[in-house]
Amino acid sequence: MPAEQAIGLATDMATMSLLALSAFLLLVVGRISFGQQAYFGVGAYTSALASTAAQWPLVPALAAGCVAGALAALALGLPTLRLAGLQYAVATLAFAEMLRIALQGWHWQWTTDDGNLIGPNGLEGFRDIRWLLENDVSALEFLVLAAVVLAAVLFGLGLLARRRAGVALRMVGHDDTLAAASGLPVARLRLAAATVAGALAALGGGLYAFRTTYIEPALIDPMLGVHAVGYALIGGMGTVFGPLLGVMFDLGLLEATRVFAGWRMVVFGGLVALFLRWRPRGLLDETLVHRLAQNFVRSGRQSDRRPLEIAR
Amino acid sequence: MGIELLQRTLDGLLDGASYALVGLGLTLTFGTLRRLNLAYGATAMLGAYVGAWLHLRFGAPAWAVAMAVVAVAALAGLYVEWLCFAGTSDDTPPGAGAATSARGGGPVAGADAREVVALASSFAVWMQLEQLAVNLLPRHLNPFPSLASAGEWSIGALVLRPDRLVLALLAVALCLGLAEWLARSRRGLAWRAAADQRVAAHLAGIAVPQVQRAAFAAASALAGFAAFAVLAVDGQVTPMFGMWILTKGLVAALLGGLGSVRGVLGGGLLLGVVEAHAQGMFGAFGREFAGWALLVVVLLAPWRRPTRGFPRGFAHAG
Amino acid sequence: MLEIRELATAYGKIEALKGVSLGAKAGEVTCLLGPNGAGKTTLMMTLSGILRPKRGSITFEGEELVGKTPAEIVARGLALVPENRLVFPALSVRENLLAGAFRRRDRAGIRDDVEKMLDRFPRLRERIGQLAGTLSGGEQQMLAVARALMSRPKLLLMDEPSVGLAPLVVAEIFSIIRQLHAEGTSIFLVEQNAHMALKVAQHFYLMEQGRVSFSGTPGQLAEDDVVQRAYLGQRRAA
Numbered sequence: 001m002p003a004e005q006a007i008g009l010a011t012d013m014a015t016m017s018l019l020a021l022s023a024f025l026l027l028v029v030g031r032i033s034f035g036q037q038a039y040f041g042v043g044a045y046t047s048a049l050a051s052t053a054a055q056w057p058l059v060p061a062l063a064a065g066c067v068a069g070a071l072a073a074l075a076l077g078l079p080t081l082r083l084a085g086l087q088y089a090v091a092t093l094a095f096a097e098m099l100r101i102a103l104q105g106w107h108w109q110w111t112t113d114d115g116n117l118i119g120p121n122g123l124e125g126f127r128d129i130r131w132l133l134e135n136d137v138s139a140l141e142f143l144v145l146a147a148v149v150l151a152a153v154l155f156g157l158g159l160l161a162r163r164r165a166g167v168a169l170r171m172v173g174h175d176d177t178l179a180a181a182s183g184l185p186v187a188r189l190r191l192a193a194a195t196v197a198g199a200l201a202a203l204g205g206g207l208y209a210f211r212t213t214y215i216e217p218a219l220i221d222p223m224l225g226v227h228a229v230g231y232a233l234i235g236g237m238g239t240v241f242g243p244l245l246g247v248m249f250d251l252g253l254l255e256a257t258r259v260f261a262g263w264r265m266v267v268f269g270g271l272v273a274l275f276l277r278w279r280p281r282g283l284l285d286e287t288l289v290h291r292l293a294q295n296f297v298r299s300g301r302q303s304d305r306r307p308l309e310i311a312r
Numbered sequence: 313m314g315i316e317l318l319q320r321t322l323d324g325l326l327d328g329a330s331y332a333l334v335g336l337g338l339t340l341t342f343g344t345l346r347r348l349n350l351a352y353g354a355t356a357m358l359g360a361y362v363g364a365w366l367h368l369r370f371g372a373p374a375w376a377v378a379m380a381v382v383a384v385a386a387l388a389g390l391y392v393e394w395l396c397f398a399g400t401s402d403d404t405p406p407g408a409g410a411a412t413s414a415r416g417g418g419p420v421a422g423a424d425a426r427e428v429v430a431l432a433s434s435f436a437v438w439m440q441l442e443q444l445a446v447n448l449l450p451r452h453l454n455p456f457p458s459l460a461s462a463g464e465w466s467i468g469a470l471v472l473r474p475d476r477l478v479l480a481l482l483a484v485a486l487c488l489g490l491a492e493w494l495a496r497s498r499r500g501l502a503w504r505a506a507a508d509q510r511v512a513a514h515l516a517g518i519a520v521p522q523v524q525r526a527a528f529a530a531a532s533a534l535a536g537f538a539a540f541a542v543l544a545v546d547g548q549v550t551p552m553f554g555m556w557i558l559t560k561g562l563v564a565a566l567l568g569g570l571g572s573v574r575g576v577l578g579g580g581l582l583l584g585v586v587e588a589h590a591q592g593m594f595g596a597f598g599r600e601f602a603g604w605a606l607l608v609v610v611l612l613a614p615w616r617r618p619t620r621g622f623p624r625g626f627a628h629a630g
Numbered sequence: 631m632l633e634i635r636e637l638a639t640a641y642g643k644i645e646a647l648k649g650v651s652l653g654a655k656a657g658e659v660t661c662l663l664g665p666n667g668a669g670k671t672t673l674m675m676t677l678s679g680i681l682r683p684k685r686g687s688i689t690f691e692g693e694e695l696v697g698k699t700p701a702e703i704v705a706r707g708l709a710l711v712p713e714n715r716l717v718f719p720a721l722s723v724r725e726n727l728l729a730g731a732f733r734r735r736d737r738a739g740i741r742d743d744v745e746k747m748l749d750r751f752p753r754l755r756e757r758i759g760q761l762a763g764t765l766s767g768g769e770q771q772m773l774a775v776a777r778a779l780m781s782r783p784k785l786l787l788m789d790e791p792s793v794g795l796a797p798l799v800v801a802e803i804f805s806i807i808r809q810l811h812a813e814g815t816s817i818f819l820v821e822q823n824a825h826m827a828l829k830v831a832q833h834f835y836l837m838e839q840g841r842v843s844f845s846g847t848p849g850q851l852a853e854d855d856v857v858q859r860a861y862l863g864q865r866r867a868a
Binding site: 498501502504505508509511512513514515516517518519520521 | 678679680699700701704705709710712716717718719720721725728729730732733777778781
Binding site: 083 | 348350395396427428429431432433434435436437438439440441442443444447555559562566570597600601604605607608611612
């Protein structure tokens with residue numbers, strides 16, 4: 001595979017991983033969202049606008065996208081998170097579709113200094129998000145940026161997982177009645193998770209916008225969101241690396257099995273379905289992660305005795 | 313002005329009836345299994361594409377295409393059932409002792425666990441089937457045997473296409489007929505019992521896995537029939553068809569209460585009318601937007617108590 | 631009539647039945663007592679085919695039942711009145727009864743039996759068109775028994791029919807059990823209410839932690855000793 005293609009693939013994996021992590025966060029608190037693509041879109045369009053209209057540099061523009069995504073997630077989360085699982089899933093899809101359709105009708109263009117027309121143009125999309133090109137950022141440099149961002153996010157989430165907040169989130173996901181009875185503010189925790197998830201998806205969207213320089217409403221169709229959930233489910237719910245694994249599984253398979261050409265989804269779809277039959281919590285599920293962690297800890301300690309084994 | 317409104321309402325009702333027809337199989341599946349089958353649209357689409365292919369390659373007549381569409385959809389439905397839904401429903405009785413989730417539940421633990429797994433794997437199969445269909449006929453626009461009527465009828469100042477009227481009447485007949493069958497027949501009772509309380513159904517001697525399979529096949533066959541009916545009036549099929557079936561059917565079913573066979577009729581009609589008027593006021597974008605907005609309004613309606621899920625089984629079928 | 635040998639059933643890694651052997655004779659009321667968690671419900675669920683045992687055999691009138699589907703087992707003449715009643719909440723009382731007769735094809739016979747059930751349980755007749763989910767606990771218990779009887783079983787299995795019911799209703803339930811026994815129905819009864827159960831049973835077993843720990847007739851063990859072991863588990867040797 002030529003280097004340029006590999007760099008492009010890796011960058012795509014990084015942005016998709018952010019979206020998959022977004023879906024993952026909601027799964028952790030016990031909700032399936034088929035609408036994370038909406039925040040992906042919010043992040044993409046906001047970052048693009050910040051970069052072109054407001055002339056903001058890359059990082060502030062991305063940050064603006066994040067904030068927009070978080071706010072949108074907060075706004076939508078308030079009325080919807082009280083819904084039960086399936087209703088919530090459909091509601092998120094509905095909102096995402098509403099956003100997509102609304103974007104189709106959004107025309108807001110202005111003329112740049114060079115005399116070009118730029119801005120969201122309904123179905124035609126939003127072209128010329130050229131910050132990277134104008135500032136001589138190479139594809140490789142951008143990949144490094146994306147990777148650093150992803151690493152930072154993983155680090156942050158990993159830290160969260162260990163602390164009380166992380167455990168609380170998982171408790172909410174496992175049994176919210178029990179969690180509430182244990183005194184956890186279930187609704188607030190869910191909302192917090194949804195807000196962060198919105199920010200993550202928006203971050204992915206912003207990165208995508210800069211990399212491809214062109215975004216359109218069709219970008220955020222339901223397929224994107226459903227795929228994001230799929231990646232999280234396949235990769236495994238046990239750790240934050242699960243969604244990444246899911247992304248690599250799909251995007252990697254796409255490249256690795258060129259042989260399958262027009263049959264990729266047939267193969268992939270079948271594999272996933274079979275897979276879920278026998279390993280419903282994904283590749284890196286909680287039991288495996290727990291066992292790996294145990295072995296890791298045990299190899300660090302020298303004791304071989306198992307104090308709890310009683311001779312029969 | 314008044315006539316325009318009436319015409320739009322009429323058009324909306326006719327469109328809505330086809331949404332109801334499309335959603336009938338989906339609501340039936342949810343009613344029997346309490347699971348949402350995401351591959352629903354794809355099974356209908358595969359059937360439709362095979363039918364279109366037969367028509368294109370071999371000049372098959374409309375009746376043969378109809379049979380092929382229904383048969384392929386039913387077979388695809390059985391495949392989905394076997395791969396994604398068989399053996400995923402909870403058979404262990406409530407309160408029957410200690411740890412019952414031998415395999416550690418699904419991605420979302422607890423009551424929703426297996427629901428999520430079935431959802432995820434039906435999504436995967438959706439991808440599968442859709443690609444199979446598109447590989448068969450790679451072009452975007454594919455001709456479908458057309459049973460569209462040439463002319464229109466006039467009722468006073470209103471205009472009505474007979475083919476769409478027939479479609480609408482078929483939809484009403486099927487929805488109400490299925491509801492009656494479920495309420496009155498012995499087999500319908502078995503389906504409702506299996507949906508209502510699975511373990512008790514086992515204990516009553518009902519062969520629950522067979523009931524599940526039969527209901528799934530019937531739902532898929534209905535989807536195939538709906539697909540044929542809709543496409544025969546349209547005269548063509550595109551790769552967007554699978555998604556269209558799923559979304560329209562899902563919204564219609566949800567509006568009427570998932571699992572309710574009579575409800576999907578009402579839901580579909582409501583959706584059709586709202587879309588028609590939205591189109592009149594806001595154009596094509598408005599139409600699509602309104603459909604989703606209606607769903608959101610219904611889901612978030614403040615007078616609804618947040619429930620743990622949808623009404624179980626065919627509670628409203630009778 | 632019913633012969634269970636070395637039956638073992640597990641939930642994942644947890645063995646709820648560790649090798650149970652017991653039997654029930656035709657025409658008798660056989661009772662199984664035991665504390666919570668002993669595995670009684672697991673046994674009933676295995677008998678009716680809902681759970682698959684890891685090993686062991688269940689012979690009913692000479693035929694092996696392990697491996698058969700629940701529907702096939704009902705067809706062979708075993709019917710279970712499950713713990714927690716498990717009626718069909720969204721179906722009417724009449725439909726619940728009809729569901730119980732699902733394996734039968736004789737329409738006239740079924741209609742007659744429905745009438746007989748309504749005679750036997752007059753409160754159900756009053757509520758014949760009501761949804762089963764709206765009935766009281768006692769009424770649901772009657773309905774569950776009636777539904778099981780609709781299949782004209784050779785052996786009626788009952789899992790804790792008196793639990794959670796008012797004393798008056800409990801007395802009614804046991805009088806029905808006595809009635810059925812007098813009419814010749816064989817009954818296999820799982821109970822926590824040792825006092826009432828010992829009055830109706832001809833033979834009883836005691837189950838603790840997945841194993842049968844005692845087998846005998848009601849007179850063979852002083853009643854309070856049975857109650858001790860049934861409710862509190864094995865008495866530790868002093």
